[in-house]
Structure formats: structure tokens, C-alpha cells
Amino acid sequence: MGVALRDIIADYKTPVSWEALPGIAAVDANNTLYQFLTIIRQPDGTPLMDRQGRVTSHLSGILFRISNFMAKGIKPVFVFDGKPTQLKQATIEERRKLRDTAGEKWREAVERGDEAEAYKQARSSTRVDDTIIRTSRELLGLMGIPVVQAPGEGEAQAAFMVARGDCLYVISQDYDTLLFGAPTLVRNLTVSGKRKIRGRQITVNPERIVLAETLAGLKLTREQLIEIGILVGTDFNPGVEGVGAKTGLKIVQKGEFAAKLKEKQPDFDPAPVMEMFLKPPVTTEYSVAAGHPDAEGIKKMLCDGYDFSEERVDKALEGFSVKAGQKTLESWF
């Protein structure tokens, strides 16, 4: 998915404890929903569904994660994607094809009883469609979570909101927000900290990446970081074959970005992509103020509408409303 800068950013990630995170956080909504939909599945790949067969994985993810956020003093603002730019069309089309193929392979794997393959293909067939967006927004509204509609990329809008000081950091798994200028990015903000990767269980801790520290450490300007992104490939351009983050870093540090592109992709003009990261469409028409959670409304939607257990929803709401607006010990100092 996101721009593959992991290998050069690794040294500038610092573990961060939950105690250091209270405040307003700009959540990359599409990234979060995609994550829920890919991961909250049964071993054969079937997502959580109500009795009518409507997918509910995202609703489960939102309910429990936000309940935990609230209990820890993290006030999320969900930022949704707007209209994709023309630059992204090729990527969108490519992803659609991959999803469709995966959907077929999933069905085939289920038929022949290959559970591991079914799970893998099901994940690859994940799509954050209009229904997922609509139902997520409905639940967030009932929870009193502010929602921001980005004019373009949600990641750009989230970065902008942090840069303006309206939010403390962006929550996303992708590094794209750094290219969009997010001063601080927090990854792996999950409660359990445990993840099963290929049968192995590993502990994943929340980590913080400060853009200024990363640029200083790599001796780069933000424009140069974007240049590396362009070389390895972004949602807006395919990248140069055989160039990863480390090679890209070397090329850019030697000042050979333009020359390398001219050599490998003579017909490609990187200026519009650079422009997209430096001056993306964003809006100041938003509010990060949280509303009051409507416990009855949430129960009506989830329990009556989507067959959630009332007991579990009640429990999630408990941590929610009790701690909402309550000062954490940390914030007194």
C-alpha cells in the first residue's frame, strides 16, 4: 500500500508508551478501516457478518478500539478520503484488478478446502466500499467522534491538521503522511500488542516518528524525502524498477534524482507528484471537537441492527463514557 520508506525510517522510530499519547489525534480513517477489514476475519477468510450477511468487522474494530482510546485519553478525529486525484487513477485501477483476482482465488481456495490460501486471498480482496464508509460514519457519529471530510487525500488532510496544531499526531500505518508533512506520526496504536505473522507471534509496540528528527538524521529536506518516495513509488507514480528506499536515499543524497529519472523514465514528469505532496488539496472547514456518545443509539444500531451482543457493547461503552473528558494523571503536570 503506502510508500515503502520503512528501511530508511527504521532508525528514527522511537517506542512510545500510551501515557505519552493523550490528546487529539488525526486518524487516517481509510487506513484504519482497511486494517480492520483485512484482519478481523475467520481462518477461512470470512469477515464478521450479521445474520443478513452484512460485513461488520469494521464496526467491531471501531467500537473496541475507540473504547480503548477514550479510556486512555486519546481523542480521535477520523479523517476520510475525498475525491482521488487523476494522478492516482492507475493505482486505483491496478488495486481493483488485484482485488478482483484475489476474490476469485479466495472462492476457489474455499472450495478445495485450502484454509491458509483462502485467508490470504480474502485479505487481498478487501475493499473499503461506500457501505463500509457510510456505516462507519454512522457509528462514529453516535459515538460523538468528530469526522472530517478531506477534499482530496485523507492522509494529506490529517497531516495538515497536525501541522496546524489542531491535532497532536497522525495515526496511520503508512508513511505517506510524512511526505505530506505530518510533523508526528504514530504507528501500531493497537491495544493487544500481539500479532500473529505466519504462525509466529510477535509483539508490536506503538512507535512514534517525528518528521523533523527523521529529516535531520538523514540530512534531507522534505522535498528530498519526497524525491525518494517518487523513486521507490507512491500512489501517484510507479517508481523506478529496482530502486528501494536505501538506493533511493543514496541517489537523492548524491543529487542525482533528476538524472536517474531522466535515464529510467524519460517521459515522466515528477513535478505534479511533488506538487501533490507539497500542496495537496486540504480544507480548514473542520472541527475536532468531540460530541457526547449516544449509548442508546449505539446499542440500537449495533445490537438491533447488526446483531452485536448487548453485553459486549455495554462493556465497551463502560470504559467509554466513564473516562470521557476525565483528566489523566499525566495531564496535571
Place this chain on the structure above:
DNA sequence: CGTTCCAA
């Protein structure tokens, strides 16, 4: 992913 269950 996050919660709950259950064996040790």
C-alpha cells in the same frame, strides 16, 4: 483486531 475462554 480485540475480547473471552480455558487448560495448566
Place this chain on the structure above:
DNA sequence: TTGGAACGG
């Protein structure tokens, strides 16, 4: 009490 397995919808 703990942590891996099963469940949730």
C-alpha cells in the same frame, strides 16, 4: 495467574 486458542457478528 497466564497465554494460547476460539470467538465475535
